[in-house]
Amino acid sequence: MKVLVPIKRVVDYNVKVRVKADNSGVDLANVKMAMNPFCEIAVEEAVRLKEKGVVTEIIAVTIGNKAAQEQLRTAMALGADRSILVETEEDAQPLAIAKALKALVDKESPDLVILGKQAIDGDNSQTGQMLAALAGMPQGTFASEVNVADGKVKVTREIDGGLQTVELSLPAVVTTDLRLNEPRYASLPNIMKAKKKPLEVISAADLGVSFASSTKTLKVEPPAERSAGIKVASVAELVEKLKNEAKVI
Amino acid sequence: MGILVYAEHDNNSIKGATLNVITAAKAIGGDITVLVAGSGCGAAAEAAAKIDGVSKVLCADNAAYEHQLAENVAALVAEAGKGSSHILAAATTTGKNFMPRVAALLDVEQISEIVAVESADTFKRPIYAGNAIATVQNSDSTKVITVRTTGFDAAAAEGGSASVEALDVAKDEGKSAFVGEELAKSDRPELTAAKIVISGGRGMQNGDNFEMLYKVADKLGAAVGASRAAVDAGFVPNDMQVGQTGKIVAPDLYVAVGISGAIQHLAGMKDSKVIVAINKDEEAPIFQVADYGLVADLFDAVPELDSLV
Numbered sequence A: 001m002k003v004l005v006p007i008k009r010v011v012d013y014n015v016k017v018r019v020k021a022d023n024s025g026v027d028l029a030n031v032k033m034a035m036n037p038f039c040e041i042a043v044e045e046a047v048r049l050k051e052k053g054v055v056t057e058i059i060a061v062t063i064g065n066k067a068a069q070e071q072l073r074t075a076m077a078l079g080a081d082r083s084i085l086v087e088t089e090e091d092a093q094p095l096a097i098a099k100a101l102k103a104l105v106d107k108e109s110p111d112l113v114i115l116g117k118q119a120i121d122g123d124n125s126q127t128g129q130m131l132a133a134l135a136g137m138p139q140g141t142f143a144s145e146v147n148v149a150d151g152k153v154k155v156t157r158e159i160d161g162g163l164q165t166v167e168l169s170l171p172a173v174v175t176t177d178l179r180l181n182e183p184r185y186a187s188l189p190n191i192m193k194a195k196k197k198p199l200e201v202i203s204a205a206d207l208g209v210s211f212a213s214s215t216k217t218l219k220v221e222p223p224a225e226r227s228a229g230i231k232v233a234s235v236a237e238l239v240e241k242l243k244n245e246a247k248v249i
Numbered sequence B: 001m002g003i004l005v006y007a008e009h010d011n012n013s014i015k016g017a018t019l020n021v022i023t024a025a026k027a028i029g030g031d032i033t034v035l036v037a038g039s040g041c042g043a044a045a046e047a048a049a050k051i052d053g054v055s056k057v058l059c060a061d062n063a064a065y066e067h068q069l070a071e072n073v074a075a076l077v078a079e080a081g082k083g084s085s086h087i088l089a090a091a092t093t094t095g096k097n098f099m100p101r102v103a104a105l106l107d108v109e110q111i112s113e114i115v116a117v118e119s120a121d122t123f124k125r126p127i128y129a130g131n132a133i134a135t136v137q138n139s140d141s142t143k144v145i146t147v148r149t150t151g152f153d154a155a156a157a158e159g160g161s162a163s164v165e166a167l168d169v170a171k172d173e174g175k176s177a178f179v180g181e182e183l184a185k186s187d188r189p190e191l192t193a194a195k196i197v198i199s200g201g202r203g204m205q206n207g208d209n210f211e212m213l214y215k216v217a218d219k220l221g222a223a224v225g226a227s228r229a230a231v232d233a234g235f236v237p238n239d240m241q242v243g244q245t246g247k248i249v250a251p252d253l254y255v256a257v258g259i260s261g262a263i264q265h266l267a268g269m270k271d272s273k274v275i276v277a278i279n280k281d282e283e284a285p286i287f288q289v290a291d292y293g294l295v296a297d298l299f300d301a302v303p304e305l306d307s308l309v
C-alpha cells in the first residue's frame, strides 16, 4: 500500500523567535529552519511500516517555497521513495493546505496519509483533520500507536484523560503525537542516495487550489513578559513567601 | 445566527472547560445555544440549561455520539451549526480532534486556541509556542473557533434557565469504531482546572520518586504534572504532560521541580499567577520566569517542603 506523508518546513524548535518591531510578524531572517518535529515522526512511522512490509511506497509532500525542497530531501534520506513540492510563496492556511493535499490524494490514491498533529510555528493542529473531512476519510489524531491489518488501521490516541483506541477503515488519516516513535537520523549514504530520488515540483494552479485566506493577521505582538522574581535561600523562606506574600497556599 | 457552543460532559454534568468557552461566547455577543451530544446524556443537557447566559440547549442523544468519534460528531456539529455566526469548542483533545473537520465540512477556516476576543470577528491567539501573540480577523460567515480555556474565566454553572430541545439527528459515518480506552484514575484535581500544580521533570529520575510530589500535592489540593522528558522516560503517563504540545495550565501556583524550563515547557505554564522553581542548577532557564526560585537538590527540598506545608 501507498502512504502519503505531508511535511512542513518550520523554524527549528530550538529557536526562540522574536516579534518584528513593526508588529507585522515574527523575524525569520537567517533563522535555522528544519522539518517540523511531528512530521519527522510521521516520516519515521511510514518508514517503519515499509520495513514491516505493510507499505510499498512512501511519498513525501510539502506545500511551500523552493527552500522546502531541503526538507523533502531529508524525508527521502530518511526513507521516502519520492516527493512532491507544491510551490507557493504564500503563507497558506490549513484549509488551503488541506485542499491541496486533497487534490494530491485524488491523484495518488494513498491508503494512508500520516501527518504531524501540529506544526510548531502556526500551532494550529488542523490540517490532518481538515484533509480527512474533505477526502471523506476517518481520522486517528494524536497517535501514540498505529497498527495496520486486514484493511483497517488501529490507532491509539493520546487524549486529555489518558489513551483511547479507535479502529478506522482504510483509506484513513493519522496524525502523530510525540510518543509514536523516536525518529532516526539520516545516514550519509542515505543522504547521498536521496539526491537522486525523484522530486516533482508543481504549482498550486496545477492543482486548481487557491491559497487566498479569509483570516487576516492584523498584528503580531510579543507576549506579556514576566517580571523577574527573587531567589529564596531555603524551603522555609519559600513557604513563608507563598503563605504571606503571594498568599497562594 | 447566534453562537453554537459544543459542550463536553460525562453524561451527568458539564465539564469545566465548557464554562470557560461560554465566557468567550458572551464576549463575542449573541444568543448562546449549547449542543450536548452523547448517549444517555439527558442529565448533562439539563445541567447545561442551568449555565448562566445560555438561551437554548440542543440534546443529540444517540449511540453514534457515545465515544465522541470525530467523524460522527463533526457531521452533527456541521449540520447543527450551519447558519450560526460562530461555532465554539474548548481546545481540549476532544475539540481539537473534531472542530477542524467541522470547519472543512463548512468550507471555512478555523481559528485555533483563541485567548482573547477583540470583537465578533477579531481574536488573539498564541503562535510559535506562545513566543508571539497574533491578532487575527476572520471574514467567514460562520467562524469556527477553539478556545484556550486558560484565557477565559468560567461562567457560573447555575443561574440560567434555558429550554432543552431534542435534536434527532443520527450521523453515523460508519468509518470508525471505538475499541477501548485507558483513562487515568486520580482523586487529585484535574490538571487544567487545579488552583495549584506541582510538576516534575527529568530531575525526578524515576516514577517512584513522583510519590514525593503526590504527597505534597495531596496536602495542598494540587494536581501533578510533568515535563515531556519525564513522560518520554516513562516516569508518568502522557496525560500529565504540560507544554506547547501537552496541556496548557494557568493555576494560581505552579511549582516546577527538576525541570529546566525549555521553550516548549514554558509555553504550557508561563501564564500561571505565581511560579516556583526548584532546581539544583542556578543557570536553569526556568529561573527566568520564576517568581520564587530555590537553588537546591530536589531530594532535600521536596521532603522539607512536605514537612512544612
Ligand SMILES: Cc1cc2nc3c(=O)[nH]c(=O)nc-3n(C[C@H](O)[C@H](O)[C@H](O)COP(=O)(O)OP(=O)(O)OC[C@H]3O[C@@H](n4cnc5c(N)ncnc54)[C@H](O)[C@@H]3O)c2cc1C
Binding pocket: A005, A006, A007, A008, A025, A026, A028, A036, A038, A039, A042, A061, A062, A063, A064, A091, A092, A093, A094, A097, A114, A115, A116, A117, A118, A119, A120, A121, A122, A123, A124, A125, A126, A127, A128, A217, B127, B134, B135, B136
Ligand atoms: C496569525 C498567524 C500568523 C502567522 N504568521 C506566520 C509567520 O510569521 N511566518 C510563517 O511562516 N507562517 C506564519 N503563519 C502561517 C502558519 O505558520 C502556518 O503555515 C499555517 O497556518 C498552517 O498551519 P500549521 O502549520 O500550524 O498547521 P497544522 O495543522 O498545525 O499542521 C499539522 C500538520 O499538517 C501538515 N502540514 C502543515 N502545513 C503543511 C504544508 N505547508 N505542506 C505539507 N504539509 C503540511 C504537516 O504534516 C503538519 O505536521 C501564520 C499563521 C497565522 C494564523
Ligand SMILES: Cc1cc2nc3c(=O)[nH]c(=O)nc-3n(C[C@H](O)[C@H](O)[C@H](O)COP(=O)(O)OP(=O)(O)OC[C@H]3O[C@@H](n4cnc5c(N)ncnc54)[C@H](O)[C@@H]3O)c2cc1C
Binding pocket: A013, A037, A038, A120, B200, B201, B202, B203, B204, B226, B227, B228, B229, B230, B241, B242, B243, B244, B245, B246, B247, B257, B258, B259, B260, B261, B262, B263, B264, B265, B268, B278, B279, B280, B281, B284, B296, B297, B298, B299
Ligand atoms: C516538538 C516538540 C514538542 C515538545 N513539547 C513539549 C511539551 O509539551 N512539554 C515539555 O515539557 N517539553 C516539550 N518538549 C521537550 C522540551 O524541549 C524539553 O526537552 C523538555 O521540556 C525537558 O524536560 P525537563 O526540563 O524535565 O528535562 P531537562 O531539560 O533534562 O531538565 C532537567 C532539570 O532537572 C534539574 N535537576 C536534575 N537533578 C536535580 C536534582 N536532584 N535536584 C534539582 N534539580 C535537578 C537539572 O538541573 C535540569 O535543569 C518538546 C520538544 C519538541 C521537539
